[in-house]
Amino acid sequence: MNAAPVAEHAARQQWIGVLAQAGSAELKRHEAALRDTEYQLIRAPEIGMTLVRGRMGGTGAPFNIGEMSVTRCVVRLADGRTGYSYLAGRDKAHAELAALADAHLQGTQQARWMSELIEPMARAQASRRAAKDAETAATKVEFFTLVRGED
Numbered sequence: 001m002n003a004a005p006v007a008e009h010a011a012r013q014q015w016i017g018v019l020a021q022a023g024s025a026e027l028k029r030h031e032a033a034l035r036d037t038e039y040q041l042i043r044a045p046e047i048g049m050t051l052v053r054g055r056m057g058g059t060g061a062p063f064n065i066g067e068m069s070v071t072r073c074v075v076r077l078a079d080g081r082t083g084y085s086y087l088a089g090r091d092k093a094h095a096e097l098a099a100l101a102d103a104h105l106q107g108t109q110q111a112r113w114m115s116e117l118i119e120p121m122a123r124a125q126a127s128r129r130a131a132k133d134a135e136t137a138a139t140k141v142e143f144f145t146l147v148r149g150e151d
Contacts, residue, residue, distance in 0.1 A: 019098040020087040027097040034100040043074035045092035071095040
């Protein structure tokens with residue numbers, strides 16, 4: 001199997017994940033640039049539900065946790081590139097901007113979009129995740145058992 005398509009696929013997965021987890025305000029800062037091209041909505045932003053599943057202990061038997069709202073959108077730029085987005089929640093504007101960003105990232109200006117859009121958002125997300133991990137680690141409780149001597 002050719003390594004180039006695999007690498008492209010992995011890169012796209014990464015940026016779609018960043019776009020889905022971005023704050024709506026982060027994408028709105030780039031709205032003018034993202035919309036500065038002709039495009040059509042193939043699937044207008046729509047809200048739906050999806051089933052969320054978990055596993056006992058992370059590796060055990062699967063079970064249904066419940067349902068959550070998701071928003072999806074598909075756009076096609078004038079040059080034929082198609083962008084997709086699926087994100088948690090009910091934000092149609094965010095879904096449309098994320099789909100536009102996905103379409104732009106598949107073009108010849110990918111490096112520009114990566115440096116101006118995806119990389120700053122990924123750094124911000126990593127920073128937020130590290131702060132939350134540190135806050136969570138501060139509440140960790142270690143349990144231990146003292147062995148009592150028996151005569």
